[in-house]
Amino acid sequence: MIYFEKNDKIRENKKTGVQLMELFYLILIVLLVIVDSFLIQNYASEKKSKIVTNSMGVETIVPSFDVQTGKAVSIIGVSVLIFAIAVIIATGVIVINPGERGVVFNIFTGISSNVLGEGIHVVVPVINRVFLYDIRRLEYTISGAKHGDVRETDDGSMWSPTREGLQV
Missing domain, CATH: 2.30.30 (SH3 type barrels.)
Structure with missing residues (x-):
């Protein structure tokens, strides 16, 4: 019974460690998503604004934005690489x-x-x-055996004869 309690306690400690690692990975993913979205927004380049005239003759300036997909892909790739390195370091x-x-x-x-x-x-x-x-x-508490021939010596050690006559 003590053996199982000890293993359950070790299993609980490992479970807590796994939960902490999952929390670490979750925080890392959230931070990378925030940084990625910020960097992608900063790399959005503004094209020339368009001047649009409506039917009433009113001119309005409409800014046009274009996200450069090459930079966005490279930012996401670097973030995935950073995440992979963090996972390898954390497992070490x-x-x-x-x-x-x-x-x-x-x-x-x-x-x-x-x-x-x-x-x-x-x-x-x-x-x-x-x-x-x-x-x-x-420490294990051992009670006297009902079945079998267990003998105690003067020094407090116990032994039992086997079928072959050996003392165990």
């Missing part, structure tokens, strides 16, 4: 909570001997993957 940042350690797995060399402690760490997102392990001490 690993937060290790108190009571946890991170083991780095490299796709080329395998498991690294470097163990990551508590705190914020940066890893290469595509090549390295970090597996989190809970290292806190858990």
Whole structure:
């Protein structure tokens, strides 16, 4: 039972981290859309104004705007590139909570001997993957077994004979 509670707590921590990443991505997308729309509006070039005369002989000046699509496409392309770079950087940042350690797995060399402690760490997102392990001490209360032959020695350790006669 304690095992599942511990995993549920770790799962909740990961879920909170995922929610924070989703919030980060949402804020980044909103900022990029605002900046894009502002830049595209600033790059709208004003053509020569037209003078229009109506049937009554009244002349009105009508400004004409033309958005240069090449600049708009380049602005959107740069924004997509900035978003992709931000996503890659964000996935490379690993937060290790108190009571946890991170083991780095490299796709080329395998498991690294470097163990990551508590705190914020940066890893290469595509090549390295970090597996989190809970290292806190858990105490289990074991009651006497109704079935089986469990014996206790003078030093407090317990053992049980197997079918082969070995002590476990």
